[in-house]
Amino acid sequence: MKGYHNMPEKTAEFIDSDGWCRSGDIASYDEDGRVYYVDRIKDMIQCLGHQVCPSDLERLLQSHEDVADAAVTGVPHVQYGDMPVAFVVLRNSSGCPEDVAEKLKDFVAERTLYYKHIYGGVFIVDRLPRNVNGKVLKEQLKLLYNNKTN
Known part of the structure; x- marks a missing residue:
């Protein structure tokens, strides 16, 4: 994802300087690398x-x-x-x-x-x-x- 169309502020909130997306979700992963959704950070x-x-x-x-x-x-x-x-x-x-x-x-x-x-x-x-x-x-x-x- 490159960003939100014509919304640079929203893009900056969502994608950090290293290219990681901040979705607001909390997840965990197991020893096999499977990712599990846990909850929303704001909740x-x-x-x-x-x-x-x-x-x-x-x-x-x-x-x-x-x-x-x-x-x-x-x-x-x-x-x-x-x-x-x-x-x-x-x-x-x-x-x-x-x-x-x-x-x-x-x-x-x-x-x-x-x-x-x-x-x-x-x-x-x-x-x-x-x-x-x-x-x-x-x-x-x-x-x-x-x-x-x-």
Whole structure:
């Protein structure tokens, strides 16, 4: 790629002086050289001085039998830096939503290190906001969090 057509500033943001593209994605690779997508850099949560990958917490929540879908984002907090907040769509859960939310928060806490706990809470929603490509709109989740907590 040579750059963006008639957009030198955008090209300079995307391609560094050595020719590497800065896509904003985080990836890892294994001993065989296979590359695996991890997450977007802008979606990473800085909690208690540690990087938290929202997709790790989302996969964990989705492994729970009561969860049909989940999204995790970070919201600013004085003590934590950012604190993880989860939004969950339930399968057919019988029980009080507050009890299920607490159960899911404990589920994550029992399986992760302290800085990956869902300090901001688990919110039960009917559906996750998505764009036309199916990507979760995390900014809308942050607004939803602010509406629910203020």
